[in-house]
Amino acid sequence: MENIIEIRDLTKSYFTKKALDNINLNVEKGKVVGVLGPNGSGKTTLIKILTGILRETKGEVLIDGNSPGVATKAIVSYLPDRNFLYNWMSIQDAVDFFKDFYGDFDENKAYELLDFMKLNRSMKVNELSKGMVEKLNLTLVLSRNAKIYVLDEPIAGVDPVARDQILDAIIGNFNESSTMLITTHLVRDMENIFDDVVFLKEGKVLLEGNAEALREDRGTQIDDLYKEVFGE
Amino acid sequence: MFFNENLPIYIQIMNMVKKRIVIKELKEGEKLPSVRELSTELKVNPNTIQRSYQELEREDLVFTQRGMGTFVTEDIDVIDNLKKTMALGLVDSFIKDMESLGFSIGEISEIINNRAKEG
Numbered sequence: 588m589e590n591i592i593e594i595r596d597l598t599k600s601y602f603t604k605k606a607l608d609n610i611n612l613n614v615e616k617g618k619v620v621g622v623l624g625p626n627g628s629g630k631t632t633l634i635k636i637l638t639g640i641l642r643e644t645k646g647e648v649l650i651d652g653n654s655p656g657v658a659t660k661a662i663v664s665y666l667p668d669r670n671f672l673y674n675w676m677s678i679q680d681a682v683d684f685f686k687d688f689y690g691d692f693d694e695n696k697a698y699e700l701l702d703f704m705k706l707n708r709s710m711k712v713n714e715l716s717k718g719m720v721e722k723l724n725l726t727l728v729l730s731r732n733a734k735i736y737v738l739d740e741p742i743a744g745v746d747p748v749a750r751d752q753i754l755d756a757i758i759g760n761f762n763e764s765s766t767m768l769i770t771t772h773l774v775r776d777m778e779n780i781f782d783d784v785v786f787l788k789e790g791k792v793l794l795e796g797n798a799e800a801l802r803e804d805r806g807t808q809i810d811d812l813y814k815e816v817f818g819e
Numbered sequence: 820m821f822f823n824e825n826l827p828i829y830i831q832i833m834n835m836v837k838k839r840i841v842i843k844e845l846k847e848g849e850k851l852p853s854v855r856e857l858s859t860e861l862k863v864n865p866n867t868i869q870r871s872y873q874e875l876e877r878e879d880l881v882f883t884q885r886g887m888g889t890f891v892t893e894d895i896d897v898i899d900n901l902k903k904t905m906a907l908g909l910v911d912s913f914i915k916d917m918e919s920l921g922f923s924i925g926e927i928s929e930i931i932n933n934r935a936k937e938g
Contacts, residue, residue, distance in 0.1 A: 779863040799827040
């Protein structure tokens, strides 16, 4: 299988603290990969390097053969772990904003997803609940026909109904030609959608592999494995 | 849907489909839900569903028609055999549990017979 993301000896330091410590990781094209770890394990730092927001201290990151930059931003659709839309925007404004910004944005897909999420185009961002904001952000990110989707904590802090809608939207959008990298600490809710999982602890890769193979080898679901690894 | 047994998800989905076939919720020759439909219903990665269907096909319980989908076998004998195999599986695990409580095979069958008489 072809690797769409290659990470070599990646280290990121903030002064003396190492947020990422010599990470090596390949992500195959067409896979849904879960990056799992508690708060402060380095998940968001890793994602910010992949999306070109932060620079690595050492090592190399290649996305479809390129270092993070203009070329990779055109093919990576990124859901940050907090709202990225302005409060004054209506949902329609947000759609127009994305349409202007990204050449791969599919407006019709956005409207379909908004209907599915039961979001009304005339609503203002500052009138939306936390769950609705999350659904709107995800709608915009999934409406790009990107090669790679990077979703940072897509279901954190939303109610079970919104969570199910978000999972449905992610699964519905999945296809063999796109790759997804999803961080979460809500392992139980999301583990069934991962092909592969990566456990991050204190900036290091503790464990990685095919989710089903891990279940078979360890005789446990990923959630229980996660508790075993991080619960000590 | 949460999968609780300590088994890979694809095997748990196979068992679920097998049960649906045995209780005739899915009849012989009937079309299974598409990979995408079942993936959405169970909120499971489509690759996992695909693997379940492939393994079910390897066991001759379902067959695939190109461009049409996956169908339950039309061979009633295969389904009868599946039912027997599943029954034996349940009985075996029951006997194992009973033996771990210290019952002999003779005692176990006596308990069952008495239970059957009571209705």
